[in-house]
Amino acid sequence: MAISASTSSSTVKTIHVGMGQTAVGDKDTVFTSVLGSCVGVILWHPRLAMGAMAHVVLPASHGQNGQPGKFADTAIPQLIHQLADIGCPRAGLVAKIAGGACMFKGGGPLQIGDDNIAVVRTILHQHGIPLAADDLGGTSGRKVTFECATGRLTVEIAGQRSRVL
Amino acid sequence: MCPTTINRVEVLRPLFAAATHEASAAMCRWTDGVISLTLDDICELPLDQVTAELGFSDDLLTMVVLGIESEPGTVLILTFDDDNARQLAATLTRRERRTDPEWDELEMSALTETGNILGCAYVNALTRLTGQILIPSPPYFLRDYFASVLEQALVEQAMSSDTALICRTGFHREGENLNWHVLFVPSRSLREKLERNVASSSHQRTRK
Numbered sequence: 486m487a488i489s490a491s492t493s494s495s496t497v498k499t500i501h502v503g504m505g506q507t508a509v510g511d512k513d514t515v516f517t518s519v520l521g522s523c524v525g526v527i528l529w530h531p532r533l534a535m536g537a538m539a540h541v542v543l544p545a546s547h548g549q550n551g552q553p554g555k556f557a558d559t560a561i562p563q564l565i566h567q568l569a570d571i572g573c574p575r576a577g578l579v580a581k582i583a584g585g586a587c588m589f590k591g592g593g594p595l596q597i598g599d600d601n602i603a604v605v606r607t608i609l610h611q612h613g614i615p616l617a618a619d620d621l622g623g624t625s626g627r628k629v630t631f632e633c634a635t636g637r638l639t640v641e642i643a644g645q646r647s648r649v650l
Numbered sequence: 651m652c653p654t655t656i657n658r659v660e661v662l663r664p665l666f667a668a669a670t671h672e673a674s675a676a677m678c679r680w681t682d683g684v685i686s687l688t689l690d691d692i693c694e695l696p697l698d699q700v701t702a703e704l705g706f707s708d709d710l711l712t713m714v715v716l717g718i719e720s721e722p723g724t725v726l727i728l729t730f731d732d733d734n735a736r737q738l739a740a741t742l743t744r745r746e747r748r749t750d751p752e753w754d755e756l757e758m759s760a761l762t763e764t765g766n767i768l769g770c771a772y773v774n775a776l777t778r779l780t781g782q783i784l785i786p787s788p789p790y791f792l793r794d795y796f797a798s799v800l801e802q803a804l805v806e807q808a809m810s811s812d813t814a815l816i817c818r819t820g821f822h823r824e825g826e827n828l829n830w831h832v833l834f835v836p837s838r839s840l841r842e843k844l845e846r847n848v849a850s851s852s853h854q855r856t857r858k
Contacts, residue, residue, distance in 0.1 A: 503698035504801055505812065519701070519708045521798030522805060542697070542801065542808045551812050552698065588802035589715055589790050597805055626798020628708050643710055643794050 502540045505555035509537040509567040512634040520584030521626045522598040524557070524605050527581045528564045528614065529636050535573040536633040537564040541584075543597065544604035557604040561612060579617040580609050581638045581650060583629050586622060598622065618650035659694050659815065661848050662841075666692055666817045666834070669775040673819070673832070676771035680764065681741070687768075687832065690820040694813050697804060701797040704818070704833075711796045712753075714765025715803075717787040718773065723806025723837030726772065726786070727799060728765045731829040735761060758791045765789040768832065780847040782840070803835045810838050 500508045502518040502525070510516070512534035518525050520540070529536040539560035546556035553563035565575055582605055585598035602621050609616060620627065620640045628641040638650040667689045674687035695703050712735045718724040730738070739757040740747040742764070748757065766789045773784045792799065807814045814835065821830040836844065 501702070503702065504700065504804070504808070506698045517708075519795045519797035519801075521795075521800075521802045523801050540698075542805065555697070555808065555812070586798070588794075588799060589792070626795040628795055 500538075502538050502554075504540055505542050505552040507537065507539045507552075507554035507560060507563050507567060509535075509564070509571055510633050511535050511571065514633045516631045516633075517629065519626060519628050521586055521588045522584070522596065522601065524582055524584040524598075524601045524621075525627075525629050525631075526557075526560060526564065526605055526609075527631050527638065528561075528568060528578045529581065529617075529631075529633065530568070530573050530577050531579065531636055532577060533573055534634050534636075535568060535571060536631065536636075537568050538631060539564055541601055541605060544600040557601060557608055561605070561608045561614075565612065575612070575614075578614050579636075580614050581618045581631070581636075582606075582609075582616065583620040583627055583638065583640050583650075586626060587624055588626065589624075620648060620650060659692055662817075662844060663689070663692050665776070665779055665844060665848055668779055669772050669834075670819050670832075672775035673768050673772040676767050677764075677821075680767050681738075684741075684823055685738075685828075686822050687819050688822065690818045690831070692815070692817045694815050697808055697812055697814055700804065700814055700816065701800055704800075704816070709796050710793065712761065712793050713791075713796070713799055714762055714769075715790045715792065715799065716765060716769040716773075718837075718840070719785045719787050720783055721837050721840040724784075724840050725803035725835045726769045727803060727833045727835070728768060729796060729831045729833065730761070734828055734830065738764065753791075753793070762789045762791045765791075772832065772834065776844075780844055782843055782847065784840075800833070800835075803833075806837045807835070815841055 499515045516538040524541045526539045539554040542555045553559040585602035587596045630639045641647040670689040712730045714728040716726045739760040742760040777784045817834040819832040821828040
């Protein structure tokens with residue numbers, strides 16, 4: 486779970502979600518992350534303005550222990566659990582996902598972005614959580630910012646205009 | 651880090667210091683004696699804190715990346731701040747420093763060749779010192795968020811651990827620190843081979 490947080494104003498709390506971390510927050514929370522082949526998974530409840538984010542590194546845990554946010558198959562149940570802990574039910578959740586690039590134009594070692602995307606989609610489907618927006622693939626990294634208050638996911642790619650999903 | 655981990659990391663320090671020394675000699679020749687390198691740090695960090703600990707966070711950097719073909723998952727990343735990278739490219743190509751936001755082919759080629767010379771010297775030193783055959787891949791130029799590139803480099807280590815071993819080298823120009831770095835990220839398999847090799851060499855020296 487992300488423990489480092491910085492406050493950019495008196496009310497908004499910004500949490501940077503690092504590799505394998507998860508974080509949860511209410512309407513006063515903003516999540517940020519930088520993603521390459523990793524996939525950022527955000528579950529958001531529009532009516533309650535509560536959200537949670539995981540920085541998924543690998544598709545499957547294969548029973549390994551470790552940070553649940555690191556693997557797609559353990560991260561999504563973990564987010565659901567963390568949201569429930571702050572009073573946010575699974576019913577009504579939607580997902581936004583970004584990342585899963587093939588860095589180094591696909592020529593580097595262990596390209597895992599596509600596998601991460603596929604497993605995240607499958608697990609979301611298994612939990613009955615609809616995908617509201619995505620920005621996936623390509624060959625570049627992404628800097629993402631998610632506002633729990635509005636559900637706005639801003640995606641920045643080097644040399645391109647930022648997009649709001 | 652637990653004491654065992656600290657010892658495992660420290661065991662590798664002389665090896666990476668020697669590789670850095672050879673890379674520094676190659677860099678000195680390539681830049682007519684202007685640029686040199688020193689080993690900054692070798693550390694094992696929790697995956698979720700790596701980018702913050704290295705101090706780059708979400709910076710947009712110019713990088714040259716080399717893999718090791720015989721050791722999938724091992725990556726060498728050369729990072730530059732833009733200003734000095736463009737100055738280096740200008741010096742190497744004997745042109746005025748360009749200010750156009752887009753890098754041209756010649757600038758990218760100069761930086762890529764720098765990465766190639768430095769990376770090959772570093773990797774060849776590791777090969778010579780350990781007997782492990784390490785063959786660098788062709789270098790790849792990119793401008794991107796440092797954290798996104800590093801996380802790709804860490805995928806192999808992430809498969810078996812929640813920590814990552816990273817060796818960081820700094821650059822100097824005529825005694826002044828530059829905001830450039832070489833990050834060497836060995837695969838788990840290469841790390842184990844290097845540790846075994848260092849332990850074996852140490853044992854042989856003790857017997858003599």
